[in-house]
Amino acid sequence: MHQDLVAISNVWQCDARIDVLKAEHEGLNRAIKEAEAALLAADAALTAAQSALATVKAADRANTRELDDYTKNRRSTQQMIDTGTAPDYAAAQRQVASLSARIDSLENAGLELIEGVERAQEALAAAERTRLQATATLAAATAALKSRDTPIRKELGEILPRREAAWVALDADLKPQYFDQRRKKKRALVLSIDRTCSQCSTFVPPQVYLDVEAGREAHRCTGCGGWLLPT
Ligand SMILES: [Zn+2]
Incomplete structure (x- = not known):
C-alpha cells in the first residue's frame, strides 16, 4: 500500500472510531433527554387525568344530591295527594308531573355520569401505567449512559493522542484534502x-x-x- 494511503488510513481509523464513540455518547444522552421529556409529559397527563376524574366525580355527587332533593320533594307532594292534604289537588298533580320529568332527566344524567367516572378511572389507570413506563425508560437510559460513559471517555482518551500523532505524520499536502x-x-x-x-x-x-x-x-x-x- 502506498505510504500516503497508510498515513491517511492511520488518521481515518482514529477518526472513524472517534465518530462512533461520540455518536454513541450523544445517542445515550439524547435517550435520557427524550425519556425526561416523556416523563414530564406523562406527569402532566397524569395530573390532567386526576383532575378530570375529580371533576366528573364532583358532577356525579352534585347530580345525586339534586336527584335526592327532587325525589324527597315528589314523595312529600305525592303523600299530600294520597292523604288529601294538598291545598290545591290539580296544582299538586302538576307539580308531581314536573318533578318526575326532572327526576327522569337527572337519572339519565346520573347514568352518563357513572359512565363518565368509569371512563375517567380507566384514563387515570392508563396514565399511571404510562408514567410507570416512562420512569422505567428513564432509569434504563440513565443506567445505559452510566455503564458506557467511563469506557467511552477512556477509549477517547486513548485514541485522541494516537490521532494527533497520525495527523502530525500526515503529509502537509494531504491535510487540507483530508480535512475537506x-x-x-x-x-x-x-x-x-x-x-x-x-x-x-x-x-x-x-x-x-x-x-x-x-x-x-x-x-x-x-x-x-x-x-x-x-x-
Ligand atoms: Zn467515490
Missing part, C-alpha cells in the same frame, strides 16, 4: 468494487486501479474524493 473530506462528511477511504467507487459508484479507470493495486501511487476517486484502497 471530513468536512463533507465523506469516508476518507473507499474501495474499488467492480471498477467503481464503493462510496459514490464513480467509474475507476483501469490505470488508476492498477496503480492503487500495485501501491505505486495514491489516487482519489474523482466523484467523492475518497482515497482508493487496494482490494
Whole structure:
C-alpha cells in the first residue's frame, strides 16, 4: 500500500472510531433527554387525568344530591295527594308531573355520569401505567449512559493522542484534502468494487486501479474524493 494511503488510513481509523464513540455518547444522552421529556409529559397527563376524574366525580355527587332533593320533594307532594292534604289537588298533580320529568332527566344524567367516572378511572389507570413506563425508560437510559460513559471517555482518551500523532505524520499536502473530506462528511477511504467507487459508484479507470493495486501511487476517486484502497 502506498505510504500516503497508510498515513491517511492511520488518521481515518482514529477518526472513524472517534465518530462512533461520540455518536454513541450523544445517542445515550439524547435517550435520557427524550425519556425526561416523556416523563414530564406523562406527569402532566397524569395530573390532567386526576383532575378530570375529580371533576366528573364532583358532577356525579352534585347530580345525586339534586336527584335526592327532587325525589324527597315528589314523595312529600305525592303523600299530600294520597292523604288529601294538598291545598290545591290539580296544582299538586302538576307539580308531581314536573318533578318526575326532572327526576327522569337527572337519572339519565346520573347514568352518563357513572359512565363518565368509569371512563375517567380507566384514563387515570392508563396514565399511571404510562408514567410507570416512562420512569422505567428513564432509569434504563440513565443506567445505559452510566455503564458506557467511563469506557467511552477512556477509549477517547486513548485514541485522541494516537490521532494527533497520525495527523502530525500526515503529509502537509494531504491535510487540507483530508480535512475537506471530513468536512463533507465523506469516508476518507473507499474501495474499488467492480471498477467503481464503493462510496459514490464513480467509474475507476483501469490505470488508476492498477496503480492503487500495485501501491505505486495514491489516487482519489474523482466523484467523492475518497482515497482508493487496494482490494
Ligand atoms: Zn467515490
